[in-house]
Amino acid sequence: MSWLTIIFLAPVLGVILILLTPAENKTAIRRLAAAATSVSLVVAVGLLFLFDRDAGGFQFVQKVAWVPSIGISWHVGVDGISLVLVLLTAFIIFTGVFVSFSIEQRVKEFYIMLLTLVTGVFGVFITLDLFWFYFFYELSVIPMYLLIGVWGSTNKEYATMKLTLYLTFGAVIALVAILALYVMAADLTGTYTFDLLELGAIAFPQNTQILLFLPVLIGFGILVPMWPFHSWSPGGHAAAPSAASMLHAGVLMKLGAYGIIRVGIVLLPEGAKAWMPLVAVLCMANILYGGYVAMTRRDMKFMVGYSSSSHMGYVLLGMASLNIIAFTGAVLLMFAHGIMTGLAFALVGWIYEQSHTRLLPEHSGRYGYDSANARDPSQAKYPELSGLAPQLPFIGGCFVATGMASAGLPGFANFVSELMIIVGAFSVYPVQAVLAVFGVVVTAVYYLRAIRAVLFGPVNPAWGKLRDARLITERLPYVVLILVLLIVGFYPSLLVDVIHTGSVAVMEKVAQGATIVVQERP
Amino acid sequence: MMTGVALLWAELAVGLLALAVLCMDFVAPRLDKPVLGYVSVLGLAAVLADLVQRAGRVGGLGFSGMYVLDAYAVFFKALFVLTAILVLLMTLEYADRLERGQGEFYAFILLATTGMMLLSSASNFITAFLSLELLAITSYILAGYLRGHPKSVEAGMKFFVIGGVSTGTLLYGISFVYGATGSVDFKDVAATILNRESTDPALVLGMVLVLVGVFFKIAAVPFHVWIPDVYEGAPTPVAAFLSVGSKAAGFALLIRVLLEPMLAMKSSWSVVVAVLAAVTLCFGNLAAIPQRNIKRLLGYSSIGQAGYLLVGVAAANELGIGSVLFYLLAYLLSNLMAFFVVVIVSNTTASDEIDDYAGLWRRSPLLAAALTIGLLSLAGVPPLACFFGKFIILGAAVQEGLIWLAAVGAVNIVISLYYYLLVVKRLYLWEATDPRPLPVTLVARWTLAASTAGVVFIGVYPSPFLEWSLAAARVFF
DSSP states (O other), rough: OHHHHHHHHHHHHHHHHHSSSOTEEEEEEEHHHHHHHHHHHHHHHHHHHSTTTOOOOOOEEEEEEEETOOOOOOEEEEHHHHHHHHHHHHHHHHHHHHGGGGOOOOOOHHHHHHHHHHHHHHHHHBOOOOOHHHHHHHHHHHHHHHHHHHHHHHTTTHHHHHHHHHHHHHHHHHHHHHEEEEEEEHHSSSSOOOOOHHHHTTTOOHHHHHHHHHHHHHHTOOOOOOOOOOHHHHHHHSSSHHHHHIIIIIIIHHHHHHHHIIIIIIIIIHHHHHHHHHHHHHIIIIIIHHOOOOOOOTBHHHHHHHHHHHHHHHHHHHHHOOOOHHHHHHHHHHHHHHHHHHHHHHHHHHEEEEEHBBBBOOOOOOOOHHHHHHHOHHHHHHHOOOOOOOTOHHHHHHHHHHHHHHTTTBBBBBHHHHHHHHHHHHHHHHHHHHHHHHHHHHHHHHHHHHHIIIISSSOGGGGGOOOOOOSHHHHHHHHHHHHHHHHHHHHHHHHHHHHHHHHHHHHHHHHSSOOOOBBOOO | OOOGGGGGHHHHHHHHHHHHHHHHHHOOOOOGGHHHHHHHHHHHHHHHHHHHGGGGOOOOEETTEEEEHHHHHHHHHHHHHHHHHHHHHOOOHGGGGOOOHHHHHHHHHHHHHHHHHHHTTTTTTHHHHHHHHHHHHHHHHHHHHOOOOHHHHHHHOOOOOOOOHHHHHHHHHHHHHHHHHSSOHHHHHHHHHHHHHSOOOOHHHHHHHHHHHHHHTOEEEEEETTTTHHHHHSOOHHHHIIIIIIHHHHHHHHHHHHHHTGGGHHHHHHHHHHHHHHHHHHHHHHTTTTTTTTTHHHHHHHHHHHHHHHHHHHOOHHHHHHHHHHHHHHHHHHHHHHHHHHHHHHHHHEEEEOGGGGGGHOOOHHHHHHHHHHHHHTTTTTTTTHHHHHHHHHHHHTTOOOHHHHHHHHHHHHHHHHHHHHHHHIIIOOOSSSOOOOOOOHHHHHHHHHHHHHHHHHHHHHHHHHHHHHHHHHHGO
């Protein structure tokens, strides 16, 4: 029994126990959810220290035959890249459970959906079998439909249907490529297998690799969200309840990038080399277009949502550069951005719950057409958010820290990762690297404006009744997340050494373009 | 090796049970009619247990080659018996709405099941035709059972007319095949075609007509027109029975006809079936989107599901046929679960309109969850049963080089998800106009719980069921 299976089973056990708890007993349900996610978190942090940085390869491996007639097995293991992502998921769901304590409607169903969703996400990151990869990838899409549709806000029915259908569409595009890979591998070796390690050892013909990489890129890229397949994202983020947004922007979007790495770059390296220049161009649209649109949003959740798309552009740039520094930076940014965006959505969610509005005040700038405004007039009738800092000192402080982190202030993990990406990308795509630096400025603009307008503007007496985070359960999530960003920011080798072992293996595969056997450790 | 009448033990058991139910019906007063239903269920459960237990150990050819008992036939017999059990449990919920003839209803379901079981063992065109007729005629009666309701009578009439045309086409085709080859036995026809040097136009015409007759049964596009009206009008348990049993029976025959007598013509029919699959998929799923009546929606959805099954048939390799059989099992549980909930809800609300399902989560969390799991399984969402079925069907298509067909199937997953989510939206996102709790009987609770467990278990641990399906498919390879 691998530790990874325990991380995976903890939320499953949580779901089963919550199913058996009567719906009226909200406290018990919340405690069960917190307990389940804390188990996953403790084990994940433990694995971070147990991981043998010198050996590298896949560790904590477990393999059990599942459907032998077609070559499916329960094969789990993590390398440096997936371990960090498992850790990210564990942090986000743990804090997300606490952030969701304020939900009072249909608590039981909420936590069942949330824990089912996180089961799917853990499954994707720990699995080394292509069938289970797709299984958990699709499993992660449906609970979102209910999470946003029932507990969401702005325009939730439209947003959730669009999100679910768009992401499923991406998944099925990748499915056709996965099946083609499976059949082609069987033609080449004679055995039918979905095992990622065995498939990784096969040298597919170059033309096939180039052909198959495109559906993999587009299918998984839709979840990243790679421009131009991003239109599901802003509406979805704005509509989702806080914990769902945290999970979605913090973790689910990383599933897409991870899919491109595990299925695309590792299995089809020639295809990666052929298509990455295109990715390097598209990610610019993410970074700059996403950033510019974020600057014109008046609804803070839309702003943070577009900011997420924008930062995923940096991840794509790091991946597209296909060298060690940029790639490692990309994975580190996946972690850092996930934590930071979880923070941002949690904070905006706090303000929204108290004040029922997320709109930046009119006087703080010129705004573009905000579909949220048009379709959620209920927000427009609330008084303007302004000068909240004296009323919400803790939340305000966290918000400032989040803004600084997002803009890449040294001391936070985002700085390290963005620096690595830009340095790594400069040698391959100098133009993009330079433009990416401007993206940092753009991020600073919209975050600083939001901070100035909402926290430090003239105090609006209408907000005298707002509550700050006081209880331990209310402050815990923000403290944990900021601490993580600071610790990794000041001592990045904690994670970088781990990621490095994984990136080295991936880059070797790309360099050879053919057979490389990745180490397995029981 | 078994011979003679012993081969027919399962059909005889079910048929005799039907006659016993009919006899008991004469003496049972109106209040005791449900007992007949329970007796049928118990009898069928015994047959199913026996079939499953004997699965690997029986075989034989009987009645001068007219009847064959192989792993494929046993698999389908088990499937049909399971369908009948669930439909009978559904009927017990529905029974108060059958104004007359409750006892005969159970007997008709049992007789139809006998017909289906015979069909899965047919190795001869005449046996196939006979069993098909037994199934068809009982189905017409069942569809028009509510004599006082114009919609049911209309459904029965439409079904009878279109069914009659399709049976006539089938028989016409069989006559051409007999004329061209001199035999109605599947193996003999296969040997004759293999030995022939040129393709006889009469033979081709005969085969096409036979296939058209079968396509009516499985409701492939463009032979699907009877489905929406018949499903909407017929009593809901009958619609459920048709959507699963009749369809599975059609596929049992289709696969046998394509892979035994018509094996030599594979290069011709493979393309036709593939195109038909694509058209059926697209039409069925797109036409389901605007539906406002849940039975019509499930009807069009079943057309779409037939499209997936046809993809597996078009692939026609071991994984292809095995995946069709696996998918039929998964589809059986998911679809019957959905219809079960429809029966229970319409008992209280007297409506089959989708909008009247709004807020079901509040009125009955169990029903809402069961319906959601059934529909999401049909949509192909993991960790539910039909996900694995779709996965391996598309895998089989890719194996045979039908990547375009796999892509069509994949895109239709998204389209079908849309209309299934439209129902789920009403169940969970909308509020009920009448928030009073919906009563659910104990038998219904247990059945839904068992079906849910089955759907999830098959989805998460499909291996034993896949092994069984592949063993059944290996009969042809």
